[in-house]
Amino acid sequence: TYPPTSPHTYTHVSPKAKDTKFQTVGSEFRRQLKDLMTNVSFTTPHYVRCIKPNAQNKSSIYDHTLVCMQLKCCGVIEAVRVSRAGFPNRFSCGDFVERYRGVYTYYLYAQANLHTPTMLPSSSPTHTHTQTNTHTSKKRVLASSDSREQAMELCTYVSNLVIQHTAHKPLGGGGGGGVDVMVRAGMQIGISLVFMRRNCFDILEQMRMYVYKLSCVCMQKYYRRYVTYSYYTRLRRVCIHTQCCVRRAIAKRHVRHVRHTKCSICIQRYVRGYVCRRYRKMCMIWIVRIQTHIRMHRAYKVLLGYRRASAAIMMAKCFRRCVMVHIHAHAYIYIYIN
Structure with a gap:
């Protein structure tokens, strides 16, 4: 086989x-x-x-x-x-919401609360928008949890922005219009996809890049502020520490000077007290001596006067005695003779 x-x-x-x-x-x-x-x-x-x-x-x-x-x-x-x-650009509803949520948030809150949003840099000059929608500012952005409803709300809003940007008008509320506005802007929304024409996609991308640029500038601003403030706080802390050290050194020098001055004054006080006491003691000694000499001189004068008086009395007594003796002698002789 x-x-x-x-x-x-x-x-x-x-x-x-x-x-x-x-x-x-x-x-x-x-x-x-x-x-x-x-x-x-x-x-x-x-x-x-x-x-x-x-x-x-x-x-x-x-x-x-x-x-x-x-x-x-x-x-x-x-x-x-x-x-x-046709519609060359297609996104799923979730991707569309995630991609252009920043544009919606920026223009919504910019019109409601903060300031007047500007057109893109390539469009006409900025117009003043004085109306403030306080009700919109309190509403949560894209409040629905369904991705298609979020995409519908976002498409309606950005369609108004695209039309206003194309017509070179100031950016207003962008809250009405519905499907007709999306058709005019070049957008369509299906069950799961969002379709955009080239012009609409380019304008939205310009807005998205513009918002991202502003966000980057804002982030850079806050980061630079953080860096500058951190540097400022460190520099301020170093300056305060340096000032504390310098002031502490000055205070210590001042305290040392005060202590030295106080000690000098205390030493001078004791020295001056000692000198004054010694001078007073010497003065008292000399005063006592002078007083002693003066009193001695006065006593000597008194004694001399007393001696002179005693001598005068003695001389007078002797003279009287002599006279009396002479008288008695003559009397005795006379008596004897007689």
Whole structure:
């Protein structure tokens, strides 16, 4: 029988070896194409068409007719026309809300509370908007929990913004209009997707980038304020610490000076007290001596007068005695003679 069934004559061939053995150019191309499509499905490809700028193969030469002919032949112009005529930009409701929630929040609160929102930098000058909607300011942004209802509310609001931006009008409330406003702005909302035309998408992206730029500037402002305030607080703390050290040194020097002055005054007081006491003692000694000499002189004068008086009395007594003796002698002689 054929094929042979004997184990000695039958050889088992694995599927991998069989595929390798009978692999053809078509199967190889099919395998490579399958691998390529698998890789493409996991990535976000961007197709680039190479356009020849001129037929001379020289640099810095741009042939407008040749380039337009190549674009027409490649179908790029027709693809762009078809894309611009339809809705080339599509987002799911959740992605749309997450992408443009910042635009809605900024313009809503800017009109309600804080200040008048400006147009984009490429539009007309800013107009003054004096009306303040206090009811809108208290309403929570996108209060609904359903992503489609949030997307509907957001589409209605940004459609008014797109129309006002296109018409170069001041940005007002943007609260009415419904589906007609979205159609005029170039937007449509389905069950799960939001469709936008190219012009509407460009304006919303400009608004989004404008709001992101303001947000970045605001974040930079607060970050720089934080850095500057941190540096200021550190510098202030260092300055205060330095001032405390300097004032403490000055106070210690002043206290030391006061203590030295007080000690000097105390020493001077004791020295002056000692000097004064010694001077008083010497003065008292000299005063006593002077008083003693004066009193002694006075006593000497009194004594001298007393002595003079005693001498005078003695002289008078002696004189009287002599006189009396002489008288008695003469009397005795007279008596004796007689």
